[in-house]
Amino acid sequence: MIRVWLCLVVVLLAGCSPYPRDTHDSSARARDAMRVGVSHDPPFVVVELGRPPHGSEIARIEAFADARGLRIEWVVDGHERLMQALVEHRLHIVAGGHGVDSPWTDVSWSRPFHVRDARDHIAERRLALPPGENAWQLDVDRHLHATRRERE
Template identity: 65%
Template sequence: MVRPVLLLLCLCLAACGQYPRDTHDSSIRARDAMRVGLSHDPPYVVATSNAAPSGPEVALIQAFADAHDLRVEWVIGGHEALMDDLLAHRLHMVAGGHTAQSPWTDVSWSRKFLVFDAARRIALPPGENAWQLEVDRWLHAQRRPLP
C-alpha cells in the first residue's frame, strides 16, 4: 500500500513544475529590458521629459535593476495611462502617483518600504508571481520595508 501512495505522490510533485511562475513571463522579458513606468510625484519620483528621472524611488528601482543585471527602460507618462499599460503587461512596474486611496485594485503591489518616513509601494503587473517574489525579496533584503 505504501508503494502506490509514494508513486502517486512522486508523480504529483513532478507534475507541479516550477513555482512560483509568471503568467506573462515578466521575469524573462525583464532580461531584455525592464520597462518601468514613472509618474511625476516629487519628491519621490521626479520625471519630466527634459531630464533624466530622479528621486529616491527611481534610485531604488535602478539599484534593483543593477543587482539583477537588468537594463531599465524608463517610460514617463500620466499615472492612469501607465497603470493601464501595467495591467496589459507592457510594463514591469510603475512608481510614483500612488496613494493609500489608490483605486487600482486590479494590480499587484510590492511590499511597503520607507522613503522620507513615508510608506511607499510599487505597482506590479497582476499574476506575475515569480516577478512579485523577486521584487519583494529584494526589497526585504534592503531593510527598507515596513514590518
C-alpha cells in the same frame, strides 16, 4: 502494487513546476528590458525634460535592476495610462503616486517601504506591479525587504 505507486509518483512529479511562477513571464521578459512606467510625483519620482527620471523611488528601482543585471527602459506617461499598461502586462513596474490608499485594485502591490519627503517626514510608499506575476513580485519584495534599513 509497487508499480502503481511508482507510476502515480512519476505522474504527480511530472505535473510539478517551479513555484512561484509568473503567468505572463515578467521575470523572463525583464531580462531583455525591464519596462518601468513613471509619472511625475516629486520628490519620489522626478521627471524632467531631457533628463532620466530621478528621485527616491527611482533609486530603489535602479538598485533592484543593478543587483540583477537588468537594463531599464523608462516609460514616461500619465498615471492612468501607465496603470492600464501594467494591467495589460506591458510594464514591469509603475512608480509614482502610490501611497497605501491607492484606488487601483486590479494590480499587485509591492511591500510598503519608507522614504523621506520634501519636508523630511517619513512617507510610506509602494510600487505597482503587474497582477498574477508571483515570482516577479517575490523578487521585488525580497529586494525591498533586504534594502529597507539602508534606504530609510
